[in-house]
Amino acid sequence: MEQRAAIPVSLPRADPTQSYWQDPPDDIADLRSTEALPQSADIVIIGSGISGAAVAWNLFQNGTHDILMLEARQACSGATGRNGGHTKAASYRSFLHHAKEYGTDAAAQIARLELDNIRAVHAFTREHSIPCDSYPCDTIDVIYDRAQWEHGQRAIQAMRDAMPGHPAAEYTLYSLEEVQDKFYCGKGGDESVCGGIVYEAGSLSGYKLGIGVLKLCLDRRLNLQTNTPALALEKTDDGKWKVETPRGSIIAAKVVLATNGYTAHLLKRFQGLIVPTRGHVTAQRPGQNMPSEGLATTYSFIYDKGFEYMIPRPKGTRFEGDIVIGGGLFKAPENGLMENGTTDDTEADNIIQEFLYECLPSYFGDNWGEDHPDGRIRKQWTGIMGYSPDGVPFVGEVSGEKNLWMSCSFQGHGMVLCWMCAKALACMMDGRDDAELKGWFPDAFRISEKRMGSTFQGLLHVTAEEAS
Structure with missing residues (x-):
């Protein structure tokens, strides 16, 4: 590194x-x-x-x-x-680390700022009529790793203890069966789901x-x-x-x-x-078994060493129903090491790109169905993020x-x-x-x-x- x-x-x-x-x-x-x-x-x-x-x-x-x-x-x-257009904090995933490094009060302050940021952005777009497909909604983290599932529950309880009654600490946990029934994951595809965590988020066009x-x-x-x-x-x-x-x-x-x-x-x-670290994103047409009314929430798929994030395009937007999914970094050799330090957003890593092309039928299983007649992939691209120590x-x-x-x-x-x-x-x-x-x-x-x-x-x- x-x-x-x-x-x-x-x-x-x-x-x-x-x-x-x-x-x-x-x-x-x-x-x-x-x-x-x-x-x-x-x-x-x-x-x-x-x-x-x-x-x-x-x-x-x-x-x-x-x-x-x-x-x-x-x-x-x-x-x-x-970026993928996700206004999603996932504050619980960093809360215990922040509490250890800076103290519980500081960790709570960071979590509050993240939710305040999400709400402020969507409120600003409404106030100033910015046509950016602003869509406040819930999100679900579908957890595929037992350690991540257990960590999430510990972190959420710590947040509730630190911020009793505050909306930044409001999370709802769902069982495997509920994730299958309500969110269409973990059945007929990758069935190693431990559970789901639902909380406030949203999507827009950055x-x-x-x-x-x-x-x-x-x-x-x-x-x-x-x-x-x-x-x-x-x-x-x-x-x-x-x-x-x-x-x-x-x-x-x-x-x-x-x-x-x-x-x-x-x-x-x-x-x-x-x-600088290069990220990969794709926009895909939904499979033909996916709900005709579209998906009501945004998603993340979290496993032992990484995650993907996913945004369904809301009704009334261009290409409504499309699924924008990014991530795949840790599917590349050495957990995506070569994506660190690069500013090259003129091309994509073939392994990451191929994974993003193929992961949705796995995540949604029988609920995905046959690909759209026009093909699954509408667009793929890369972008450069910035990470600190x-x-x-x-x-x-x-x-x-x-x-x-x-x-x-x-x-x-x-x-x-x-x-x-x-x-x-x-x-x-x-x-x-x-x-x-x-x-x-x-x-x-x-x-x-x-x-x-x-x-x-x-x-x-x-x-x-x-x-x-």
């Missing part, structure tokens, strides 16, 4: 695979708000995914700012535009959400410059930052890195601290680098972390790092010298042992 984490991080690759959500690209995909690149700006945000867009939105709410946003490729072309927030910011005079990668950062003598691009340089009073898995390309101190984001002002801020490294959980992290970062940048912020934003997410000395060992909270 040390060798993989040491691979120099590149800029986003040209000609990436096109995600299901980006087909076709939005009208602002290649937007440049001004023909020429401004020579200066109050704030330069690097990255146009949900983190960059949400930071800009919150800064605009807090006052009038001159904000320039740089994007290496098309708008919202990174992880936000490529791409349409990100684009929607960007458009709100454009209405507030955000200057968006796509296809303009940031090549280097340099401090100036007066405490500002010089941002180099192929089209010239910009002097900024403050810089925000919303670069997730690509962060170490600009900030070498984060080499091995934010490790301790399994939580880096948010705040970079240690020793005044006026350089960041909100990055979301462990593949961007849809349940980015929004609230961006809100917290905007508060910090505007000088409102006060008791109110500390009341809801975890100290564990803040950048610190201690965290900067960590060593990446691999993805956390995957096996039951790692999550305990």
